[in-house]
Amino acid sequence: MVVINMNSIGEECNKLKHEYDTCFNKWFAEKFLKGESNDECVSLFKKYQDCVKKAIEAQKIDLWELEKDVLGTEQEQKPNPKKRSDGKT
């Protein structure tokens, strides 16, 4: 079985990302889709997430956040860009 992995935005995070992705893909297919929602990859994700957040900050990327957690609900609306500290978007 040949596995080709996608890279991270931070090269230093690639190994952590691949370990997490492997865990997640297995858990998603074998557990989550069958109704078991206990995330087994939390500790791997935490290590990977810490690395990615540093890489995103270093590259000065301003992530867009949905203002309300409404995706998939009746109140779903077009998301607005995150406001900067000076009030502009």
Add this chain to the structure above:
Amino acid sequence: MKIWTTEHIFSHPWETVVQAVWQKYPNPMNPAVVGVDVVDRRVTKGVLKTHRLISTKWGLPSSVTKVLGADRMFYASEHSVVDPVKKSMILMSKNITFCKEVSIVEKMTYSPHPSKEDCTIVKQKAEVTIHGIPLSSYLEGFITGKISVNSSKGKQGMEWVITKINKDVQELTSKTVKSMDDLVHLSGEPLTNFSFRK
């Protein structure tokens, strides 16, 4: 503003298709996507919520990248929700790069086909708005044209990934069957005589 929509049917069950969404990249049909990162992910009331950052290269010609020093990166932020009980996957992405001038909001939903067994229907909608720069209608049309081309490539990319996933499952099943055959052959006992510990 320009709106573009499309629908497509995958001849694969919903469970297989949503797995392929997470494993979509890299694939040979979409070489421009160079990075996919999970920024946040959590399960809330049995529903999986994910926030991802997608990094794409513009694909500028080498004559231009030599001058610039490198190809340019385009970033998009994607939020998604997977409900395994309702069998629904919804993704919404928005560009981060050039977000003051251009707004590209895409929404995709994956659901089991209402009448075709073991098939999945995907609906895609893109809203493109240009503001503050000239030729806005032309640019909106140009971008939705690109989205349309990428959408077709994306479907091919998904088929490629699904084939890979099914092949991996088949290989694993064959290995398991072979192991069982070897076990039966060595012991000389029929399979029904084995009891498995729970």
